[in-house]
Amino acid sequence: MIKLYNTLTNQKEEFHSQEKGKIKMYNCGPTVYDYAHIGNMNAFLVADILRRYLEYKGYEVRQIMNITDVGHLTADDINQADTGEDKMLKAALREKKTPAEIAEYYTQVFFYDIDKLNIKRAAYYPRATAHIGQMIKIIEKLIQNGLAYEANGNVFFDVEKFEGYGKLSKKKIDELKVGARLEEHPDKKNQWDFALWLRAPQKHLLKWESPWSVGYPGWHIECSAMSMEYLGETLDIHTGGEDHIFPHHENELAQSEGATGKPLAVCWLHNRFLLVDGQKMSKSKGNYYILKDIADRGYDLMAFRLLVLSSHYRSNLNFTWRAMSQAESNLEKIENFAENLKRFQAEPFKDIDDRCADINSYIERFEKTMDDDLNTPKALSVLYEMISKTNATIAEGKMDSAEAKKISQAWEKMNKVFGLKIKSKRDGIPLDIKELGRKRLAERIKQNFKEADLIREEIEKAGYLVEDLKDNNYSIKKK
Numbered sequence: 001m002i003k004l005y006n007t008l009t010n011q012k013e014e015f016h017s018q019e020k021g022k023i024k025m026y027n028c029g030p031t032v033y034d035y036a037h038i039g040n041m042n043a044f045l046v047a048d049i050l051r052r053y054l055e056y057k058g059y060e061v062r063q064i065m066n067i068t069d070v071g072h073l074t075a076d077d078i079n080q081a082d083t084g085e086d087k088m089l090k091a092a093l094r095e096k097k098t099p100a101e102i103a104e105y106y107t108q109v110f111f112y113d114i115d116k117l118n119i120k121r122a123a124y125y126p127r128a129t130a131h132i133g134q135m136i137k138i139i140e141k142l143i144q145n146g147l148a149y150e151a152n153g154n155v156f157f158d159v160e161k162f163e164g165y166g167k168l169s170k171k172k173i174d175e176l177k178v179g180a181r182l183e184e185h186p187d188k189k190n191q192w193d194f195a196l197w198l199r200a201p202q203k204h205l206l207k208w209e210s211p212w213s214v215g216y217p218g219w220h221i222e223c224s225a226m227s228m229e230y231l232g233e234t235l236d237i238h239t240g241g242e243d244h245i246f247p248h249h250e251n252e253l254a255q256s257e258g259a260t261g262k263p264l265a266v267c268w269l270h271n272r273f274l275l276v277d278g279q280k281m282s283k284s285k286g287n288y289y290i291l292k293d294i295a296d297r298g299y300d301l302m303a304f305r306l307l308v309l310s311s312h313y314r315s316n317l318n319f320t321w322r323a324m325s326q327a328e329s330n331l332e333k334i335e336n337f338a339e340n341l342k343r344f345q346a347e348p349f350k351d352i353d354d355r356c357a358d359i360n361s362y363i364e365r366f367e368k369t370m371d372d373d374l375n376t377p378k379a380l381s382v383l384y385e386m387i388s389k390t391n392a393t394i395a396e397g398k399m400d401s402a403e404a405k406k407i408s409q410a411w412e413k414m415n416k417v418f419g420l421k422i423k424s425k426r427d428g429i430p431l432d433i434k435e436l437g438r439k440r441l442a443e444r445i446k447q448n449f450k451e452a453d454l455i456r457e458e459i460e461k462a463g464y465l466v467e468d469l470k471d472n473n474y475s476i477k478k479k
């Protein structure tokens with residue numbers, strides 16, 4: 001039985017789907033007016049690993065992830081910023097494109113990125129702009145139920161009228177009054193009420209007809225509308241990053257439950273933030289990375305997937321370039337292991353002793369750790385133990401085809417969940433030479449060309465050549 005940590009109940013609990021063998025899972029997806037950063041990718045990977053493990057356990061998972069292509073989304077650090085700037089307008093001005101072109105471009109980049117990370121595609125990726133009608137229907141229902149009010153073409157959710165507001169984030173309205181940095185809006189009855197519909201200012205690019213005004217929906221209503229449309233009124237699992245607990249998910253819950261009278265989700269699963277060098281990632285601190293930055297430094301993106309696996313989703317993953325190098329070296333270790341096993345499967349059959357019993361115990365331990373709230377770092381340590389034992393058996397000359405096959409099967413079973421795409425042939429460049437290549441690139445980016453040249457000499461002395469390509473790319477070849 002799998003146990004998951006449920007934010008709603010604040011505890012690790014046995015997970016039961018509503019319908020036997022079937023799971024309805026909703027994940028908050030990307031906003032498509034900019035590149036998704038590696039923190040977003042971490043959240044998408046956690047959702048993917050969860051889905052893979054549920055499928056491993058025999059569930060049929062219907063996964064829906066929304067694409068936010070409405071431009072009013074506000075900065076992460078501003079709570080309930082209902083009067084926030086039009087990010088789509090900003091991006092449109094910056095890139096001289098229409099909002100639709102911008103959304104399409106970044107949506108394609110998103111799919112490119114998740115494919116690179118071997119993230120399974122969801123059943124469907126609904127776009128917010130295609131579901132305005134559904135959002136309006138929910139808002140009408142909320143007004144009918146006395147939970148929302150209209151003022152000057154704007155509609156707000158009346159937080160005090162919804163019993164249980166704060167049950168997900170464990171925030172009390174009293175605390176909101178004092179603590180939160182809530183955005184002012186002249187038409188709000190209370191500061192902590194949040195927007196369901198807003199009258200559009202003249203310059204707003206995306207706006208729609210509604211019973212209240214030509215305007216645009218509030219941030220949170222899209223997830224209520226799309227989860228209901230594709231998965232029904234009660235989800236089995238709703239996931240997202242911890243930054244979504246409040247206000248986004250708290251408000252989503254209030255809207256959906258306020259409209260249907262039913263629970264929005266059985267289990268709410270949230271991953272902790274990804275940190276960079278122990279700090280919160282931000283553009284102003286210069287520690288903000290997108291996936292392309294990792295690829296540009298010559299890393300295999302599977303190493304990023306492995307890095308995410310090596311940290312539990314409920315602890316902060318600390319991203320550093322050193323950790324990336326370590327992850328890449330672990331990935332190579334796994335690849336060599338997989339390659340060796342293939343080689344031995346062609347070997348002649350030797351006598352089998354009771355080693356096969358060990359192999360079953362690896363799978364048992366793997367499942368036990370994954371059942372325990374998806375403990376991927378522990379599950380990986382089971383794999384590493386199996387690798388080390390296998391290497392020893394090979395070194396002793398005791399490996400035979402039957403055992404190699406059995407280990408291979410165990411590895412493939414585990415990897416259905418880990419989701420690592422294994423290259424059968426590496427480029428043959430040693431990791432320390434690759435590391436020098438990255439160091440050299442870092443110096444070049446900082447315009448320290450003298451240091452960069454010294455590193456080039458070091459690489460050449462070791463018998464390799466560096467060739468610079470455009471866009472900070474480079475390749476290393478054997479001389």
Ligand SMILES: [Zn+2]
Pocket residue numbers: 027028029223248252
């Ligand atoms: Zn959402």
